[in-house]
Amino acid sequence: MGSGCHGLPKMPSTLGGRLLNAMAEPELGTRKIEVLRAVVEEYVRTGEPVGSETVAECSDLGVSSATIRNELSALEELGFLSHPHTSAGRIPTDAGYRKYVDALPPGGRMRDTQRRAIAGFFAETMLDLEDVLKGTTQLLSRVTQYAGLAVPPSGSSELVARTELIELGSGLMLLVVGQRGRVDKAMIDRPAELDTEGLAALERALADRVQDKTVSEARAEVLKAAAAAGRAEREIFAAAADVFGDMQMGAGAHHVLIGGVANLADEAAHWRRETVRRLFEALEHESEMLELLRDVTTEDLTVTIGAEHPHTGDWEASIVSAPFHAGSIALGAVGVVGPTAMDYVGVMASVRAVARRLSELATELDA
Numbered sequence: 001m002g003s004g005c006h007g008l009p010k011m012p013s014t015l016g017g018r019l020l021n022a023m024a025e026p027e028l029g030t031r032k033i034e035v036l037r038a039v040v041e042e043y044v045r046t047g048e049p050v051g052s053e054t055v056a057e058c059s060d061l062g063v064s065s066a067t068i069r070n071e072l073s074a075l076e077e078l079g080f081l082s083h084p085h086t087s088a089g090r091i092p093t094d095a096g097y098r099k100y101v102d103a104l105p106p107g108g109r110m111r112d113t114q115r116r117a118i119a120g121f122f123a124e125t126m127l128d129l130e131d132v133l134k135g136t137t138q139l140l141s142r143v144t145q146y147a148g149l150a151v152p153p154s155g156s157s158e159l160v161a162r163t164e165l166i167e168l169g170s171g172l173m174l175l176v177v178g179q180r181g182r183v184d185k186a187m188i189d190r191p192a193e194l195d196t197e198g199l200a201a202l203e204r205a206l207a208d209r210v211q212d213k214t215v216s217e218a219r220a221e222v223l224k225a226a227a228a229a230g231r232a233e234r235e236i237f238a239a240a241a242d243v244f245g246d247m248q249m250g251a252g253a254h255h256v257l258i259g260g261v262a263n264l265a266d267e268a269a270h271w272r273r274e275t276v277r278r279l280f281e282a283l284e285h286e287s288e289m290l291e292l293l294r295d296v297t298t299e300d301l302t303v304t305i306g307a308e309h310p311h312t313g314d315w316e317a318s319i320v321s322a323p324f325h326a327g328s329i330a331l332g333a334v335g336v337v338g339p340t341a342m343d344y345v346g347v348m349a350s351v352r353a354v355a356r357r358l359s360e361l362a363t364e365l366d367a
Contacts, residue, residue, distance in 0.1 A: 028078070033103070034059045035071045036080055040092045040100045044341045049089025094306035094340060097318070101303050101344050108349030114143040118350065122357045128183075129153065129331075129362060133257055136334055136354055141260020144347050146338030147283070148259040149321070151293045153331035153362075160210045160218050165203040165236070172199075172236075176243055178215075179365060184247050188239045191232035202236055210240075219244035256286045256293065264338065279315040279337070293321055293333045301352050306340045316340060320347045322355035326362040334358065 028036075038058040039050045052068040055061075061068070072090050075081045080096035083089075092100070110118075121139045133150040140148030159179040166173045172188045194202070209225055210218035219241050226237035261283060264276065282288045288311045292304060301322045307313035320342075321335030334355055336347050 028099075031061060031063070032071050032075055034061055035068060036075055036092075036096060036100060039072075039075075039081060039090055040096060043091050044343055047341065049084055049087040049091050051089040054089075092341070094308065094313075097305045097340055097342075097344070098308070101305065101348075104345060104348070108345050108352065110143075110346060110349040110353060114346060114350050115353075117143050118353050118357065122361065129365060130257075132358070132361060133332070133334070134259070136358065137257050137259030139259075140334065140336050140350060140354060141263055143350050144336050144338070144343070145260075145263050146336045146342065146347065147261050147264050149289065149293060149319075149333075149335045149337060150257040151290065151332040151334075152255070152257065153326075158215060159212055160215065161212075163203070163207050163210055163240070165199055165206070167196075167199070174236075174240060174243055176240075176247070178247075184243055186239060186243045186246075188236065191235055194232045194236075198232070202233055205233075206236070206240060210244075215244050215247045256283075256289045258283055258289075275316045279317055282311065282315060283337075289337075292319055293335060301348060301355075303344070303348065318342050318344075320344070320351050322351050324355045324358035324362060326359070326365070331362055 035055055038055045042050045042054055042058055052065040052072060055068050055072070056063070056065050059068075072081060075096070076083055076090060080093060080099055081090040082093050084091060117139065121135065130152050133152050137148035137150050140146075160176060161179045162175075162177040164175040166175060167190075168187070170190060172190045174186045174188055176184045178184075190199075205225070206222070209221045213221060222237045222240040222244065226234045226241065229237055261280070264279065292309065292311060301320065303318065303320050304312050305318045306316060312319060315337075316339065317337055318340050319335055319337045321333050323330050323333050325331060334351060336351055338347070
């Protein structure tokens with residue numbers, strides 16, 4: 001890959017000063033900060049170790065390559081860069097990426113193509129939140145070129161929007177619709193003594209007991225009703241309790257939705273074959289990914305880089321994640337997984353924007 005500084009967008013001068021001030025710490029001067037930024041962004045773009053001449057071209061520091069070589073050596077001694085034996089250039093360490101990420105200005109910047117893709121996706125009318133989340137993983141994958149992740153909300157907290165008893169031949173179908181668009185149904189044998197008028201009355205009684213209650217509350221209500229009802233009504237209420245119980249069990253089985261896994265294979269320049277294999281296995285088995293994502297409920301945005309967590313350290317990967325809410329209630333999380341050599345600016349801005357749009361949609365569906 002060739003050199004040059006036209007991969008990631010350069011920071012406007014007004015932001016540059018703020019970045020340098022934010023990044024400045026006792027052990028690093030502003031020049032070292034700018035050199036580190038140049039190395040990170042150029043290495044993310046090319047996958048190749050970055051030398052002093054490239055930094056001089058990218059950073060506009062106005063100093064000689066010899067001076068920059070000294071700064072590169074100092075950053076290496078401080079643990080922010082490493083020096084592959086076969087190259088004269090440097091590459092960032094996990095600590096270097098962390099220093100870079102922590103110093104980025106709040107909010108970040110998306111490219112116009114990313115902004116348009118996200119706006120276009122959420123402009124479509126979608127009422128089932130899990131279907132939206134499946135599309136969201138593909139959206140995040142498309143706009144970042146890494147793999148998109150999503151943890152759907154637990155169904156046990158979803159409110160029951162509607163219940164119906166539908167006559168189907170000699171049987172009945174019980175239909176339960178959740179407020180976020182989830183639909184569950186079950187076939188029930190129709191009690192012989194239950195006529196059309198009795199069925200309509202029972203349907204109203206069921207709706208009155210469970211509408212606008214959570215799945216767990218609805219199950220408790222219909223079990224209570226079954227205990228006090230006649231035989232025909234008891235069979236229907238018991239069947240409803242089974243449906244709500246199945247919804248609760250399904251709600252407890254958290255899973256991760258994943259989109260764009262093939263993009264990770266395209267990042268081979270940043271990974272060893274064995275590392276890619278371990279990450280693919282983790283994506284397949286889900287439990288390790290869930291461990292990283294399910295606790296993302298309070299922070300606006302969480303960035304986990306390499307060795308900061310045993311799992312991402314094992315994969316030599318980074319995960320950028322954010323929660324989404326319905327009002328003040330945390331529902332789930334979305335994110336992106338990719339190599340530590342990640343376009344953090346674009347990924348962080350995209351994940352934050354998608355989480356914000358999901359929160360708006362979930363709040364509307366719960367309203």
